Amino acid sequence: MSRIAYVNGQYVRHADAAVHVEDRGYQFADGVYEVCEVWQGRIVDMPRHFDRLDRSLGELRIDWPMARAAFEFVVRQVVRRNRVRNGLVYIQVTRGVSRRDHFFPPEEVAPSVVVTARSTSTEAANAQAAKGISVVSYPENRWPRVDIKTIALLPNVLAKQNAKENGGKEAWYVDTDGFVTEGGSTNAWIVTRDGTLVTRPAESGILRGITRTVILDLIQKEGLTFEERPFSLEEAYDAKEAFVTAATSIVMPVVQVDDRTIGNGHPGSVSTRLREVFHTATDFQMV
Amino acid sequence: MSRIAYVNGQYVRHADAAVHVEDRGYQFADGVYEVCEVWQGRIVDMPRHFDRLDRSLGELRIDWPMARAAFEFVVRQVVRRNRVRNGLVYIQVTRGVSRRDHFFPPEEVAPSVVVTARSTSTEAANAQAAKGISVVSYPENRWPRVDIKTIALLPNVLAKQNAKENGGKEAWYVDTDGFVTEGGSTNAWIVTRDGTLVTRPAESGILRGITRTVILDLIQKEGLTFEERPFSLEEAYDAKEAFVTAATSIVMPVVQVDDRTIGNGHPGSVSTRLREVFHTATDFQMV
Numbered sequence: 136m137s138r139i140a141y142v143n144g145q146y147v148r149h150a151d152a153a154v155h156v157e158d159r160g161y162q163f164a165d166g167v168y169e170v171c172e173v174w175q176g177r178i179v180d181m182p183r184h185f186d187r188l189d190r191s192l193g194e195l196r197i198d199w200p201m202a203r204a205a206f207e208f209v210v211r212q213v214v215r216r217n218r219v220r221n222g223l224v225y226i227q228v229t230r231g232v233s234r235r236d237h238f239f240p241p242e243e244v245a246p247s248v249v250v251t252a253r254s255t256s257t258e259a260a261n262a263q264a265a266k267g268i269s270v271v272s273y274p275e276n277r278w279p280r281v282d283i284k285t286i287a288l289l290p291n292v293l294a295k296q297n298a299k300e301n302g303g304k305e306a307w308y309v310d311t312d313g314f315v316t317e318g319g320s321t322n323a324w325i326v327t328r329d330g331t332l333v334t335r336p337a338e339s340g341i342l343r344g345i346t347r348t349v350i351l352d353l354i355q356k357e358g359l360t361f362e363e364r365p366f367s368l369e370e371a372y373d374a375k376e377a378f379v380t381a382a383t384s385i386v387m388p389v390v391q392v393d394d395r396t397i398g399n400g401h402p403g404s405v406s407t408r409l410r411e412v413f414h415t416a417t418d419f420q421m422v
Numbered sequence: 423m424s425r426i427a428y429v430n431g432q433y434v435r436h437a438d439a440a441v442h443v444e445d446r447g448y449q450f451a452d453g454v455y456e457v458c459e460v461w462q463g464r465i466v467d468m469p470r471h472f473d474r475l476d477r478s479l480g481e482l483r484i485d486w487p488m489a490r491a492a493f494e495f496v497v498r499q500v501v502r503r504n505r506v507r508n509g510l511v512y513i514q515v516t517r518g519v520s521r522r523d524h525f526f527p528p529e530e531v532a533p534s535v536v537v538t539a540r541s542t543s544t545e546a547a548n549a550q551a552a553k554g555i556s557v558v559s560y561p562e563n564r565w566p567r568v569d570i571k572t573i574a575l576l577p578n579v580l581a582k583q584n585a586k587e588n589g590g591k592e593a594w595y596v597d598t599d600g601f602v603t604e605g606g607s608t609n610a611w612i613v614t615r616d617g618t619l620v621t622r623p624a625e626s627g628i629l630r631g632i633t634r635t636v637i638l639d640l641i642q643k644e645g646l647t648f649e650e651r652p653f654s655l656e657e658a659y660d661a662k663e664a665f666v667t668a669a670t671s672i673v674m675p676v677v678q679v680d681d682r683t684i685g686n687g688h689p690g691s692v693s694t695r696l697r698e699v700f701h702t703a704t705d706f707q708m709v
Contacts, residue, residue, distance in 0.1 A: 140443060153440035154448060156429060156536045161441060162514070163575040164451035195580075225522060227449065234540075235512060237575065237582040237607055249443045253521075276565050278577050287574040288450040288524065290565050293482075295524040320524055 139216040140308065141209050141250040141357050146216060150252065153422050158231040158247050163237065164287035166229030166247070167191035171210070172382045173252065176220045177419040179382070181207060183345045187284065188226065194283045198241070200246040207420070213250045214422040222254040223383060227286065260384070264305075264410055267390030267402045270379070271303035272368055274309045281317075281342055295319035305379055307368070307392065310340065314365040317341040321379035321387070324350075326405045331360045339365075346380040353409055353416045368392070376403025386410035426503040428496050428537040433503060436538065445534050446517040450524065451574035453516030453534070454478035458497070459669045460539065463507045464706040466669070468494060470632045474571065475513065481570045483526070484517050487533040494707070500537045501709040509541040510670060514573065537598035547671070551697055552589075554677030554689045557605065557666070558590035559655055562597045568604075568629055582606040592666055594655070594679065597627065601652040604628040608666035608674070611637075613692045615662050618647045626652075633667040640696055640703045655679070663690025 138149035159165035169188050172179040185203060192199060200206070214224050227249045273294040278287075294306035298319065300344030306319040315323050316335060322344040324334045333356055337343035354361045371377055377389035377397045384408045388402030397403075424646050425436035446452035459466040470478045472490060479486060487493065488548040501511050516534045520527030560581040565574075581593035585606065593606040602610050603622060611621045619641055625628035641648045658664055664676035673696045675689030684690075 142443060153442040154443055154540065156439040156441055156514075157428060158448070159579075161445070161448045162455075162573060163579050164573060165576055165579050195576075227443075234658075235538075237579050238586050239579075239583050241690050251443065251522075275636075276567070278563050278565055280563070280577075285576055285578040286449060286451060289452055289572055289574040292446075292450050292524050292526075296526050300527050307705075 138251075138253065139213065141213050141248065143247055147211070152249070153247065154247060155232045157235055158232045159240070160227065160247060162235055164285065165195070165324075166227060166286045167195060167197070167284050168225065168227040168286055169284065170382050171224050171226070172385070172422070173214055173219045173222045173224055174414060177421055178211065178214060178224060179414070179419060180345050180349065181210065181419045181420040182418060183348065184226075187345065188228070191284045192228060195230070195285070197246050199230060200228055200248045207246075209248075209250055211420065211422045212353070213252045217252040217254070219252045219254050221257045221324055222252060224250065224252040226250050229286070264387055264402065267388040268304040268379075269302055269391035270305045270307045270389050271298035271301045272309050272315075272393055273297055273306040275308040275316050275340070277308070279340070281340060282337075284342055291319045305389075307371070309368050311318065313367045313369065315368055315371055318379050318381075321381040321384060322347040324375035324380065325366055325371050326342075326376035326380050326403060327370070328373070330375070330405070331362055332405065333364060333366045334360050335365045336363050344380055344383055346385060349413065349416050350380055350386070350409060353412060356416065357408070357412070359405070373396075374398070376406050378406040378409070385413050425538075425540065426500065428500050428535070430534055433499070439536065439538070441534055441536065442519045444522055445519045446527070447534060447573055449512065449522055451572065452482070453514060453573045454482060454484070454571050455512065455573055457669050458511050458513070459508045459672070460509045460511055460709075461701060461706075464708055465498065465501060465511060466701070466704045466706060467632050467636065468707040469527060469705060470499065470635065473519075474630065474632065475515070478571045480571070481567075482517070484515060484533050487535045497553065498707065498709045500539045502699055504539040504541070506539045506541050508544045509539060511537065511539040513537050516573070518650065551674055551689065554675040555591040556589055556678035557592045557594045557676050558585035558588045559596050559602075560584055560593040560606075562595040562603050562627070564595070565605055566627070566651075568627060569624075571629055578606045582669055594658070596655050600654045600656065602655055602658055605651055605666050608668040608671060609634040611665050611667065612653055612658050612661035613663035613690060614657070615660070617662070617692070618649055620649050620651060620653045622652045623650050631667055633669055633672060636700065636703050637662040637667055637673070637696060640699060643700070643703060644695070646692070658684075661685070663693050665693040665696070672700050
């Protein structure tokens, strides 16, 4: 089966999925995106992702490309047409196609929409989670509006590539005060030696992760101790556990930060438990 | 005549010029660009633009998509096939098409190349220059690597749109120390009350503009007084003249900064002179 993508009103073969070279997403990074997990044939927390998409579009003053219900239908269709049971669905909206000019284009220019989906291996992800990952710290060098989920991801690309070249799977941004902000494409968490879960408030310098929000619910449910505050890289080095969260990795244990082993070098019990029970706290949309 | 674009090895109708939705330029802003002026049927300072492209590609570790001579041939061809005598040629290179993943793609993924050209009205530009433009200050909020000419231009889009909505044609970024860094798509200059030209060193917080470099040559030729140093927004308010430089606007006089009139509110003599003699200091490539 060839993969199918949705591009500006049409379902096309993935190989043929193309946008004009003067799409503002291509020349100005003038667009936003969302990635939802597909789990057992259902889309995880789509309403929350669409709520965040609404906020991102609003911050950039990009119009909704279609009614929300119609857009949700398209997303479900793309998942269904690609027969994804476990995987991801990717949603991108840009300010549309117009002759290159930094200023917003005329009112009549419609936003561009791309939706793609693909299967991922649950076994491979679980095997990775059983081992844990290494993260590599990186000086925070992004613009301050990282609360908007934009496609201007070049800084994240470079930070993550640096992590990879230093044996890691994720970068942790560290601000000038020595505090971890977030990962290159994940939110960052630690569990302190006294068992307290810590993550940075979404109000300052990070994206408000959907998976992060689910974890906050789970923490309540599970009766865990939690502090929402910045933590330093030094504190992370000495943590009992660490993990990252994102729709693409759910809860992924971190067993090394830079050259420092976290805890006993194996995924911690809190991280592992949160990963196991994750889908008890999510909402599902049938495709 | 329909316009022609070059896209990944082919000359195509501009209307059909498309790239894959998983081009990393579209999903990650993972690419760089150049814009050259076309003046009287000749490409202005192409070697300097290609030198800067080489630096941008090197900083991001994107391979040259083809030999430089072949690339220069393509650029000349696109100008010729569009019969541009006065206008612009736009060159973009991205890290290529690969399944979405922040990390650099496998070695075998080739960079993507797009070249477009279009005519612009010399009369309209000169009419604008005769009047001058207003600029609107904006807090510097870009990442520190603005020395690389990347397509991650969303911050610039927002700053320039803010300028437009406040009656301006350009934004001037102001850093936390109160100094002007550069424009949203131009370099920023003032002429002080004692006749000294001032612009910020290219070593800190700005792009090394090609047009800026030509102006430096012209300043020598014309025997003008010059200081390469940061200037504050307050100093700009009190300047005798101000102007911006870029391949798209050459030397464009600034007659207002925020709500402050510059000089007598008309283009200054130094700015006007530099605009007039600009092409005596440039290099040309026949198309």
